[in-house]
Amino acid sequence: MFFTDQAKAMSRYFALVDCNNFYASCERVFNPKLEKKPVVVLSNNDGCVIARSNEAKAIGIPMGEPLFKVKALIRSKDVKVFSANFTLYGDMSRRVMEVLADHCADLEVYSIDEAFMELRFYHQSANSLVAWAEKLRATVYQWTGIPVSVGIGATKTLAKLANHVAKKRTRTGVYAIRTDDPLLHEITIGEVWGIGRRYEARLRQVGVNTVRELQCIEEGWMRQEFGVVGLRLLKEIKGEVCLLLEDPVTARKHTMVSRSFADDLYELAEIQRRLALYATRLGEKLRHYRQAAGVLTIYLWVNKHRNRRRDGRTCFARSVNLPIATNNTNHLISWSAVVAKALFEAGTNYKKAGIMASELVPENLSQGNLFQDHRAHERDNRVMKLVDELNQKMGQSTVYFAACGERPSIPLRQDYKSVNFTTNWQELLEIWG
DNA sequence: TCTGGGGTCCTAGGACCC
DNA sequence: TCTGGGGTCCTAGGACCC
Numbered sequence: 014m015f016f017t018d019q020a021k022a023m024s025r026y027f028a029l030v031d032c033n034n035f036y037a038s039c040e041r042v043f044n045p046k047l048e049k050k051p052v053v054v055l056s057n058n059d060g061c062v063i064a065r066s067n068e069a070k071a072i073g074i075p076m077g078e079p080l081f082k083v084k085a086l087i088r089s090k091d092v093k094v095f096s097a098n099f100t101l102y103g104d105m106s107r108r109v110m111e112v113l114a115d116h117c118a119d120l121e122v123y124s125i126d127e128a129f130m131e132l133r134f135y136h137q138s139a140n141s142l143v144a145w146a147e148k149l150r151a152t153v154y155q156w157t158g159i160p161v162s163v164g165i166g167a168t169k170t171l172a173k174l175a176n177h178v179a180k181k182r183t184r185t186g187v188y189a190i191r192t193d194d195p196l197l198h199e200i201t202i203g204e205v206w207g208i209g210r211r212y213e214a215r216l217r218q219v220g221v222n223t224v225r226e227l228q229c230i231e232e233g234w235m236r237q238e239f240g241v242v243g244l245r246l247l248k249e250i251k252g253e254v255c256l257l258l259e260d261p262v263t264a265r266k267h268t269m270v271s272r273s274f275a276d277d278l279y280e281l282a283e284i285q286r287r288l289a290l291y292a293t294r295l296g297e298k299l300r301h302y303r304q305a306a307g308v309l310t311i312y313l314w315v316n317k318h319r320n321r322r323r324d325g326r327t328c329f330a331r332s333v334n335l336p337i338a339t340n341n342t343n344h345l346i347s348w349s350a351v352v353a354k355a356l357f358e359a360g361t362n363y364k365k366a367g368i369m370a371s372e373l374v375p376e377n378l379s380q381g382n383l384f385q386d387h388r389a390h391e392r393d394n395r396v397m398k399l400v401d402e403l404n405q406k407m408g409q410s411t412v413y414f415a416a417c418g419e420r421p422s423i424p425l426r427q428d429y430k431s432v433n434f435t436t437n438w439q440e441l442l443e444i445w446g
Numbered sequence: 447t448c449t450g451g452g453g454t455c456c457t458a459g460g461a462c463c464c
Numbered sequence: 465t466c467t468g469g470g471g472t473c474c475t476a477g478g479a480c481c482c
Contacts, residue, residue, distance in 0.1 A: 056450035063450070063482095079449040097450085124453090124482045209480050242455065242480080269452065318449065330475065367451090426448095 025254075026142065026165055026189075027172040028130040030113055030149070032106075033160045033180065035126035036064035039105045040095050042158035043434045043442050051092040055080055058275055058426045059096055096427035104435045108157045116149050121258040129169055131258050139165075139189045146187040165189040169256045170249035173206040174224070192252035197225040207246045212239060224250060262302050270294045271367025275426050277316055281357045284313070284366055288349040289416035290423055291368045296342035299370055300401060305338040307372030309345065311352040316364035331356050338374050341393050342400070345370075346416045408437075 032038060036054040041047045051069035053062045062078045072090050074083050080094075087094060106125045114120050119131035132142065146163040153161050163186065164176025175190035178200070182188070190196070201223060203213045215238065221227055228251050236244040245255045270291040278284055288311065299306060310332040317327045331352050339345065349368055400412045410421050432440035 058448090058450070060449055077450085081448045084448095099451095127482075207480065211479060239479095240456065265453085267453075271451065273450065326476095328476075332474075365450095 024133060026132045026167060027169050028117075028132055028146065029123075029164045029169070029172040029176045030128050030130065030153075030161050031164075031176050031180070032109060032126035033162060033186075034064055034066050035106075035159070036095075036097065036102055037066040037069070038159050039098075039102050040093075040431055041066070042105070043431070047093055051090060052095070053087070053092055054095045054097055055429065056097060058273055059428055060273070063097065094429045096425075096430040098431050098433065100433050100436050101431065105157065105159060109153055109159055109161070112153050112156050113149075116152070119258055122261060129172065129258055132165075139191075143187050143189050146189075147185055150186055160186070162186040163188075167192060167252040168249040168254050170206050170246065171252065174200065174204065174250075177204055192228075197228070198223055200224045202227050205246070205250060207242070212243070215239075265302070266373065267369050267371045268295065268298050268302075268304070268306075268373065269367055269369040270298070271312060271365060271369075272423055272425075273314075273365040274363070275424055277319075277362040277364055279360070279362060281354060281359075284357065284363060285350045285353050286416065286418045286421075287423075288353055288366055288368055289346045289414060289418075290421050291366065292345040292349045293342050293410075293413060293417060293421075294423075295368050295370055296340055296345050296397070297401065297404075299340035299373075300376070300397060303376045304370075304373045305340045305376045306345070306370030307335055307338040307374060308370070309333050309335060309348050309352065310369040310371065311349055311356060312365075312367035312369065313353070313356050313363050314365035314367075316362050319362065322361065329356050332371075338372070338376075340370075340376055341397055342414060343393065346414055350416070 034052075037052040040052055040054065047066075049068065050066070051072055051074070052066040053069050053074060054064040055061065056063045059080055061080065062074055062076065062083065065074055065076065069092055072086065072092070074086060074092070086092070102125060109126075110120070110122050110128060113128050113130070117130040117132065119133070121129040123129055142165055146165060150161055150163055153159060162176055162179040164172045164174065164179050165187075166172040166175045166189070171190055171192070175188045178190060178196060179186050179188035182196075202208050202216050202221060205224060205227070208216070216222075216227065221230060227247070230247060232244060232247060235247045239246070248255050272287075272291065274287070278287070295306075310330055313329045315322060315327045315329075333348055333352050335344070335348065345368070353366075403412050404410065410417075413421055434440060434442045
């Protein structure tokens with residue numbers, strides 16, 4: 014290879030592949046009757062709308078809206094409603110990401126429905142890039158049934174913006190954006206990745222409305238107003254690479270499991286039981302990523318819509334430094350019970366609890382201490398491995414700790430759930446010929 | 447009646463230490 | 465009445481993202 018450094022820099026692009034209306038699309042793959050129909054997917058406990066098909070967007074169902082506020086609309090327009098089926102979505106996501114990984118080695122799975130790619134030396138012109146992306150898009154659709162959009166740009170932020178354009182303004186679902194693209198005069202700042210409601214309001218105050226105007230802002234002002242985050246955003250939108258691909262496994266600093274309760278809870282013992290279950294999931298996650306937690310934090314949230322506390326506080330948290338970094342479910346459960354007891358106040362209506370692992374270290378580097386019984390440690394690890402294997406093969410919570418209570422599963426309201434077409438032999442899609 | 451569950455990064459204030 | 469300065473750690477909260 015005889016590329017100069019400059020030539021290398023010039024031929025580097027980022028692409029963002031984003032699944033269209035991902036959860037709604039997953040439901041559609043296994044239920045063709047949903048084609049052309051408005052479809053929405055609900056959060057845990059059937060609380061809010063978290064995904065909408067284009068048809069559902071068109072009839073005015075907002076993102077994040079509580080279900081009870083759109084019930085009338087749902088009835089009158091015959092909207093198809095689904096409880097979140099994260100097992101299905103997770104499996105479909107894995108399939109999509111596998112196809113992407115086949116096409117590009119430099120891949121960062123950014124979220125369940127999005128991935129960044131770094132494209133180097135692959136293509137010379139924007140035209141050939143677009144052709145490549147269109148082919149990729151067709152392949153993903155053919156192999157998984159999921160429609161995706163592809164945005165291409167000089168930085169991750171521009172790729173993200175290009176993806177937005179691809180979704181809103183193209184028929185092909187692919188767009189490559191340039192830093193001097195005429196469209197930047199039309200695109201408003203609120204559409205930029207990293208500009209939320211507050212930032213948008215402040216920028217509009219000083220007369221900045223379009224991306225083109227944003228590009229002309231002085232870097233010093235941006236730094237002063239929005240800190241290092243804002244400065245980075247500005248540089249990225251001007252085409253200067255600040256954000257690189259990340260490895261989500263090593264880059265992750267916390268891992269958390271939290272859930273709202275279907276009803277408010279008042280009893281410490283019941284909260285400890287729920288936390289034992291969350292700790293079980295947390296342990297599974299940590300072991301999956303081969304990490305161990307150095308610090309454990311327990312969160313308790315008070316129902317903010319019906320807060321009975323005089324001081325109005327809604328969030329309580331307490332951390333504990335673990336004597337030895339661990340991913341052993343047994344240890345996580347014991348500590349969660351201890352910390353929860355310290356946090357708990359009688360007479361408070363708790364709506365949600367969570368457990369977070371931080372100070373994560375690779376599990377084989379976990380620092381033992383002098384008093385640790387190594388044989389017991391080894392034995393515990395073998396037990397956890399066995400438990401994971403059994404639960405993977407036989408289904409979640411086949412084997413569990415007694416602290417979770419009898420027949421444990423996180424109790425959720427799920428009135429509209431589809432089945433696990435791809436991950437459960439009992440729930441395979443049946444086709445009648 | 448009914449309002450998700452993950453993450454990241456940054457900042458501010460209090461406790462505590464030297 | 466007057467009442468250091470600097471550092472770290474912890475907790476809380478706010479901004480953003482999906």
